[in-house]
Amino acid sequence: MRSDDLPTESDGTAPSWVPHPSDYNVPTPEDLRRLREESGLSLRDVAAKVGVNKDSIRRWELGETEPSLGNGRDLLHFYQAEIEEEEE
Numbered sequence: 170m171r172s173d174d175l176p177t178e179s180d181g182t183a184p185s186w187v188p189h190p191s192d193y194n195v196p197t198p199e200d201l202r203r204l205r206e207e208s209g210l211s212l213r214d215v216a217a218k219v220g221v222n223k224d225s226i227r228r229w230e231l232g233e234t235e236p237s238l239g240n241g242r243d244l245l246h247f248y249q250a251e252i253e254e255e256e257e
Contacts, residue, residue, distance in 0.1 A: 196245060198232035204248040205230070219243050 196204070205215055205226075212223035212230075219226070219240060228234045236244060 196236075196241060198230050201226070201244065202230040204244075208248065215244075215247070218247050 205212070212226045216223040216226045220243075221240060225234070225236075225240075229236050235241075
């Protein structure tokens, strides 16, 4: 679904019943960059694990775009696995 296909109110805002990404545990751009750097991974490494291109990761880290809810969830799961491996 393209963003221009999403429902909007007459003032152009999303209807109250449409959840905002902040309602989910979507990582912030700062979180994404910090987690990647702490893991010692490149943009390409993370992109390959999540199934997107490295430019998408870069844009998410810069806050230019936001990951979809699914990609945000995949990133968090990936980084959680990385953190658990380091703790062992």
